[in-house]
Amino acid sequence: MDEKELLPHLFRTEYRKLVSVLCYLFGIEHIEIAEDIVSDTFLSASESWSIKGTPDNPTAWLYTVAKNKTKNHLKRHNLFEQKLSPDLKYTAEKFEELEIDLSAKNINDSQLAMIFTVCNPCISNEAQISLALNLLCGFSAQEIADAFLTNKELVYKRIQRAKEKLKEDKVQIEQPKLAAINARLDTVLTTLYLLFSEGYYSTSHHTVLRRDLCAEAMRLTYLLVENQYTNKPSVNALLSLMCFHSSRFDARLQNGVMILYDDQDERLWNVELIEKGIYYLNQASQGRQLTKFHLEAGIAYWHTHKEDTKEKWENILQLYNHLLILEYSPIAALNRTYALAKSNGKEEAIKEAEKLNLIDNPFYYSLLGNLYTGLDNRKASAFYRTALTHTRSDAEQVILKKFIEQLLH
Amino acid sequence: MSSSRYLFPVKMIQINLASCTGDLEKKIIVRLKEKVMNEFLLIFRRSFAGDETPSPEQLQASIKPWQDWLGNIAAQDKLARPLQRWDAKGKVVTSNKTVINGPYAEIKESIGGLIIVKAQDYEEAVEIAKGCPVLQMGGNVEVRLAVPADYQG
Numbered sequence: 001m002d003e004k005e006l007l008p009h010l011f012r013t014e015y016r017k018l019v020s021v022l023c024y025l026f027g028i029e030h031i032e033i034a035e036d037i038v039s040d041t042f043l044s045a046s047e048s049w050s051i052k053g054t055p056d057n058p059t060a061w062l063y064t065v066a067k068n069k070t071k072n073h074l075k076r077h078n079l080f081e082q083k084l085s086p087d088l089k090y091t092a093e094k095f096e097e098l099e100i101d102l103s104a105k106n107i108n109d110s111q112l113a114m115i116f117t118v119c120n121p122c123i124s125n126e127a128q129i130s131l132a133l134n135l136l137c138g139f140s141a142q143e144i145a146d147a148f149l150t151n152k153e154l155v156y157k158r159i160q161r162a163k164e165k166l167k168e169d170k171v172q173i174e175q176p177k178l179a180a181i182n183a184r185l186d187t188v189l190t191t192l193y194l195l196f197s198e199g200y201y202s203t204s205h206h207t208v209l210r211r212d213l214c215a216e217a218m219r220l221t222y223l224l225v226e227n228q229y230t231n232k233p234s235v236n237a238l239l240s241l242m243c244f245h246s247s248r249f250d251a252r253l254q255n256g257v258m259i260l261y262d263d264q265d266e267r268l269w270n271v272e273l274i275e276k277g278i279y280y281l282n283q284a285s286q287g288r289q290l291t292k293f294h295l296e297a298g299i300a301y302w303h304t305h306k307e308d309t310k311e312k313w314e315n316i317l318q319l320y321n322h323l324l325i326l327e328y329s330p331i332a333a334l335n336r337t338y339a340l341a342k343s344n345g346k347e348e349a350i351k352e353a354e355k356l357n358l359i360d361n362p363f364y365y366s367l368l369g370n371l372y373t374g375l376d377n378r379k380a381s382a383f384y385r386t387a388l389t390h391t392r393s394d395a396e397q398v399i400l401k402k403f404i405e406q407l408l409h
Numbered sequence: 410m411s412s413s414r415y416l417f418p419v420k421m422i423q424i425n426l427a428s429c430t431g432d433l434e435k436k437i438i439v440r441l442k443e444k445v446m447n448e449f450l451l452i453f454r455r456s457f458a459g460d461e462t463p464s465p466e467q468l469q470a471s472i473k474p475w476q477d478w479l480g481n482i483a484a485q486d487k488l489a490r491p492l493q494r495w496d497a498k499g500k501v502v503t504s505n506k507t508v509i510n511g512p513y514a515e516i517k518e519s520i521g522g523l524i525i526v527k528a529q530d531y532e533e534a535v536e537i538a539k540g541c542p543v544l545q546m547g548g549n550v551e552v553r554l555a556v557p558a559d560y561q562g
Contacts, residue, residue: 011512167530314473317477318473318476318480320475320480321476321479321480321483324480324483324484325479325480325483325488325491326491327494328483328484328486328488332484333483333484333485333486336480336484337484340477340480344414344477352484355484355485356479356485357485358483
């Protein structure tokens with residue numbers, strides 16, 4: 001990795017660790033101090049390394065500098081005596097003895113504590129995701145704005161408000177207690193799930209950013225699997241789901257163009273990730289809990305079989321049936337109807353599709369277009385054209401026009 | 410997940426209407442006319458007399474129509490409550506306080522299950538009931554409007 005790439009890469013991997021450890025040490029009230037110290041550390045690195053060259057162990061350099069800056073800051077502002085000491089979880093007598101623990105274990109503990117802090121129900125879902133991306137993944141407001149297709153100011157305000165709220169409510173950054181794990185794990189998983197979805201399905205053209213989003217979501221989920229208290233079946237199911245989906249990352253995007261499932265070259269599917277997905281799905285099957293992540297992981301598993309078989313589509317249909325009975329969503333309803341066509345035939349699926357009544361959803365019309373293809377091509381074409389008027393996404397328009405074109409021949 | 414994967418990359422209340430005042434009935438009729446979503450109880454009954462224990466294959470084949478039917482309802486977002494499975498055996502207390510253990514050869518029909526769905530009116534609820542697999546087994550579906558609490562006054 002050359003010098004130009006090294007620092008952004010380290011920023012991505014180390015910023016969040018240092019911020020988590022310092023927040024964990026200082027408490028949520030001093031979150032900005034932690035961010036300032038870490039930003040300052042990276043600024044020093046870029047200045048120093050461009051003059052003196054990159055140190056042998058850049059990560060260790062960052063850790064040492066961050067530690068020194070923390071101690072200096074505390075000394076300068078006398079914060080240790082006046083403000084921090086009551087909150088400090090470490091019982092150092094003076095700040096010289098203050099231990100800033102950057103061991104792998106403490107980094108993991110700190111990050112885990114931060115995940116549960118960020119996913120506090122006192123702040124909104126959007127804010128949780130933005131804050132998670134910002135604090136735990138080191139994404140800038142601009143990058144988050146790009147991923148969410150919104151503007152930087154809005155994201156910035158959202159993050160600030162969320163931080164204020166956490167401070168107001170005096171939320172403690174601490175290792176989640178067993179009761180809190182059970183109570184908040186669902187929220188944590190939803191945040192991680194949305195984080196992954198943003199990366200996987202985002203209409204943002206920023207491919208690298210999207211890939212990073214997915215990787216970050218998986219890394220944080222893996223952290224939960226690694227911890228004995230949070231290693232629950234639902235967490236394994238979520239990680240399994242993420243593995244299966246990301247196994248198709250290369251196959252579904254070529255030169256910035258989306259490749260539909262049917263047209264994907266399965267040789268581009270990542271076998272290692274599929275195997276990992278199967279492993280975590282097996283882990284998830286222990287216990288009696290059946291969450292939507294289990295069902296979605298099951299559906300994703302069957303999609304790793306490229307060939308259309310009766311068994312495959314029957315399984316997918318039943319998993320979608322379960323999923324919808326557990327929790328309705330329009331997208332699940334549409335996908336389920338597609339599976340119904342594959343399993344029980346198009347006529348039956350058309351009858352059910354017409355009852356879905358999702359008249360504002362462009363996918364609804366493209367589903368009908370797909371179902372009528374081969375049965376009544378004029379109707380199919382009309383539905384695709386209706387879908388075209390309902391979508392604003394360029395990528396979707398290109399695909400719809402291709403479908404309409406194909407119907408003419 | 411927030412995109413279509415294939416096409417794009419990218420309350421159990423039972424009130425006997427006969428015992429209600431005329432006023433309540435009027436309110437119910439108004440409510441049905443207003444096209445608000447109502448809840449309807451669907452009870453499936455069939456005769457279990459003479460049933461033989463099904464083979465695992467038969468059992469599997471008999472489950473699919475139920476799963477698909479429930480999936481159809483759920484896909485329209487018309488399930489009003491989470492599904493509840495009920496024990497197939499059960500007990501019946503008769504008028505002379507004799508207790509019968511199920512399955513019941515003595516009584517003609519028993520409840521195969523029940524669900525609560527969302528529908529605008531009886532017509533729509535009945536349409537849903539017409540898809541119920543119990544009909545294929547010679548059973549029937551009883552459809553009942555759930556009378557909301559605020560209509561009892």
